[in-house]
Amino acid sequence: MRVFFTYLNYHFIFVISFFFVTPSTASDTLTATQILTTNQTLLSQNRSFVLGFFRDSNTNYYLGIWYNNISPQTIVWTANRDNPIDNSSGYLKIGDNGSFVLLNSSGNPAWSSNQTNSKNPVLHLLDTGNLVLKDSSDKTNNNYLWQSFDYPTDTLLPGMKVGWNLDTGTEKHLTSWKVEGEDPSSGDYTLKIDYHGLPEGFLRRNQTITYRTGPWNGERFSGIPGMKDDTNDLKYNFTYDEHGVWFSFSVTDPSLLSRIILSSDSDGQYQRYMWIQGRWNKFSYAPKDQCDFYGVCGSYGVCDNNASPVCSCIQGFRPKNQEAWNLRDGSDGCVRNTGLNCSTDKFLRLEHMKLPDTTNVFVNKSMTLDECGSLCKRNCSCTAYANIDIRNGGSGCVMWLGQLFDMNVHRTDGQDLYVRLAAADIGSTSSNKNHRAVLAIGITVCALVLVLGLVAVCYLRKKRQQSSRATISGFVHRSHDSLMNEVVSSRGYLGDERNMDDIELPLFDCDTLTMATNNFSQDNKLGEGGFGSVYMGRLIEGQKIAVKRLSKYSGQGIEEFKNEVKLIVKLQHRNLVRLLGCCIENDEKMLVYEYMENRGLDSILFDKSESRVLLDWERRFNIIYGIARGLLYLHQDSRFRIIHRDLKISNILLDSEMIPKISDFGMARIFDKDQTQAKTLRVVGTYGYMSPEYAMDGNFSVKSDVFSFGVMVLEIITGKKNREFYSDNDELNLLGNVWRHWHEGTALTLLDPSIGNSYTEAEVVRCIHIGLLCVQEHAEDRPTMSSVILMLSSETPSLPNPKTPGFSIKKNHPKTESSSSSVNQVTVTMLDAR
Structure with missing residues (x-):
């Protein structure tokens, strides 16, 4: 009976308040005699901020604050982020104990502020975005009984602080949304100031530290380069004494809108935005690199x-x-x-x-x-x-x-x-500096003599080679020097790299390669593609090599040949195939690579014979990890940012120790370090591995390679090809089938049976999870390769939930090979996908 009257009492208050004392949408205050329903708002005096109710993707209601007249809606604070109201019958009121409370449709509190002793409390939305509770008789501007700035969510506004009150032992920090733009409940990422030792900020994913700001050095956090006071618009503030540790920022122009958020996207980032010319511009963020x-x-x-x-x-x-x-x-x-x-x-x-x-x-x-x-x-x-x-x-x-x-x-x-x-x-010490100087001079003189001698030898050898060549015309007949000049000056090569002397690539004689491959015998042929064949060879000194011989009649192969020389000559990594040299003589153009004893990964992974048992789980995991390391080098650690654009299982080669090496850079492109994406009218690659944005619109970026990597991960785990796999009921490709089993909790049933019992369930599930994250339909949802490395290296089970993969729809195409064919050392592609 008491429950009934309590319920009736709340609804009586709601009805009376609704008919007599509801606030208008222009008001910036809420008094003890008023309520705020889900279809009403408060508007700050200068019309900058709104207090009201918003809904998430599941139609739950939240009390929040957002910018007025900014689209899309930008939420800066949420009251009941972890206890939403499930329908539109909730409302906000000031309670009898001096606090304000959010009630659900049953009249039960879903959230409330702390109690106060005020007899005349009033709720006021300030122009700063701060929601304050104060006594209506108090005429001061900052004597608040409660304020939202003391309880930040994912956003730091000008004047809001994060840090520690050491007198009371209370702390303020940022916590990301669970899902950016969809679910405002508390997410996995937190940004907190640690006051121990010398205070600094720590970004954590759950309990794992992912990033550290470095301590404040009077001007900035030492780990955030370029973070300085901007005298025109922005000031950073950091205070540290026995009473507390606080970080905040302010703007010199009140009309300038700026905010700092902790994002759940991009693997958790501290991001600073400014509203300029009708949109939010990201001015800084961290972490930003490896x-x-x-x-x-x-x-x-x-x-x-x-x-x-x-x-x-x-x-x-x-x-x-x-x-x-x-x-x-x-x-x-x-x-x-x-x-x-x-x-x-x-x-x-x-x-x-x-x-x-x-x-x-x-x-x-x-x-x-x-x-x-x-x-x-x-x-x-x-x-x-x-x-x-x-x-x-x-x-x-x-x-x-x-x-x-x-x-x-x-x-x-x-x-x-x-x-x-x-x-x-x-x-x-200074006593032996002179000794070292004398020693250094002696070594320098000796080295100079040696270098001059080598230069003379190389010069004579080069002159002898040039004199032996026939006089030829056109591109296919140019000398090595001419080709190198064209390569380094080609579109896409960066900065001061135009000097042909930067490219130090050994030149092989055609006769040497002809002899090494037994006159390019069919018995030595390892594979064939759209612009040439690959042969196994052995040099006189015994070294095994792989020779890619450009077809004399392939116009497409000329560009790929130039591109591969241009890119791979400067790349040195354990997980990239090594280019040993080239040959440009008469109408022959050849590339010489290190030989891979275990040939292409596809020759084992998709082989129906017993050779598949060579790929136990440990080897498969090491192959996945090795590919990831090589791809990270291309995207981040090499001198240039390189997008491969044709990553696939047949382009992964295995050496004698089964170490994977990425090959075939004919389709690759160089990016500037600050460049994030590009667009092409000529889409090249292999269906089944191409990302949706690349295959459909010609847009490619590092995230395009991440998609291809995700496809390879799932193929390595299942032993099945993405383009050739069909389930019994839905005719889905591999991505769609894995996605369905993931949601049904049966992903482990997809594991290649030839692996046997050599695996750890948690490790396999984590790799499937990572693969699905990499093949998400939208590029911005996919992780970077640095994040993939961290996920592969960590045993923590907390990974973001994957979204729908790209190209996981039903398919009716025939079971045919894609237009790329596997080659032992190198794979060549002849697809121009549109």
Whole structure:
């Protein structure tokens, strides 16, 4: 009976309030005698912000604040993000205890603010986007009983703070949406200020640190290059004392709209936006590259995104795990070459550094750098020191008493870090500098003589080769030098790379390759494609090679030949096939590659014979991981950003140790480091591996390669081809079938039976999950290859839910081979897909 009257009482209040005291949509306040229903709003005085109800993709209702007159709707705060109202009968009112409460259709509280002692509370939406509760008799502007700025969700507005109140032990931080733009409930990513040691920001996915801002150095966070005060529009503010640690920002022009959000897209990012010319423009974001991810180079390792490989050890250190280091995996970090001796140790100055993790450090704000260095020298446990504040010559002292972790180098920003080294590793004293100088001069002279001799030999050899060639005309008859000049000046080659001397590619004689391949015998033929054939050969010295011989009658192959020389000659990675040289003689054009003993992956994976048992689960996982590492190198770690555009199983070659190597760069394209996508009118590649945006519209980017990688992952796991697979009932391709089984919870049934019982269920499921993330229909939903590497390397089960894959519809095409054919060392493609 009590429940009934309570229910009746709430609805009586609702009805009376609705008919007599509902606020107008122009009002910016809500009094104790009013309610706010789901079809009503409050509007701030200058009409910048709106308080009202919005719905998610499941038609749940949330009380929130958003920008007025901005489309699409941009939510900046949500009250009941984890307890939505399920229909439109909910409403907001000020309760008897001085708080305001959100009631559902049953009259039960879905969310409420804290209680206050106010007898005349009023709710007020300010022009800053701050929703405040105050006493109506209080005429001050900032004596609030409650304010939404104390409870941020995923957005930081000007004047809003994140950090710690150390007097009360309370904390404010950002938490991403569960699904960007669809589900405002608390997501997996948080951005918090850690006040321990020297305060800095940490971005976490659940409990795992993914990114660190570096400590505040007086001007900016040391790990965010380019983050400086903009005197025209934006100011960053950071305060740190015994009462609290706070970060905020402000705008000098109130009409300028700017916000910082923690996004659940792009693998969790801190992003700053400004509203300019009718749209939100992203001005900065982090993490933005491989070096931004936490601990990518381990302890005492330094990450430099402009170097290749990105990880290096500090002087006086060496890789802890050299084998992993050779595979471009620096997460195990570095160890000292020489043990420390406290009395004789010295300090190495590293410039432009993002300081190491400062969670456990000694801090003194009043010491000078010299005093800091002296204290560190006397303390045998001190491993490094630096200034806290870099302004006005530097001040304050931060000292590390353990390992140095998560260091980056920034070419323009960052600050100085002084690292403790054994005297033998840091360089010598002034007494032996002259000795080294004399030694260096002697070595230089010897080297110069040797180089001049080699230049003379090469020159004579080159003249002899040129004189032996027939006089020819047209492109197909040009000399090696002429071809190289055309290659390096071709469209798409970058910067100062136009000098032909930059390309150091050995030149093979046609007679040498003819002899090596037994006159291009059919017995030596490994495969054939649209613009030539590939042959196995053996040089006189015994080295096995693979020779791609361009067809004399293929016009298409000329461009691919030039492109492959242009791109692969500068690429060196364990998971990329190595180009050994080329031959341009008479009407012959040939590329010479290292020989792959285990031929193409397709020759084993799709073989119906017993050879498939060679691919147990461990080998398949290592192949997936190796392909990912090679692709990451192309997209991020090489000198250029390279889009392969024709990734497929037949373009993955296996050496004697079953190490995968990506081949065939005839379709590849170079991107500028700042370029994100391009468009072409000539779509080339292989159906079944091409992303939807590329196949349909000609748009390609790194995410196009990610799609192809996802298809390969699913093919490697199932042992079936995407284009040739049909389920018994729906005639779906492989992507659609995997997607259906994933939702039915039967994905493990798709595992290739030839694997046997050699697998770990969790690892297989994680790889299927990653494959589905990579083949999502929309490019922006797919992860980057750096994220894929992290997902493959991590055992955490928390991965974003995949969305619908591209090209997973029913298919009625005949079961025919795609227009690419497998070659042992190299695959060649003749498809012009439209």
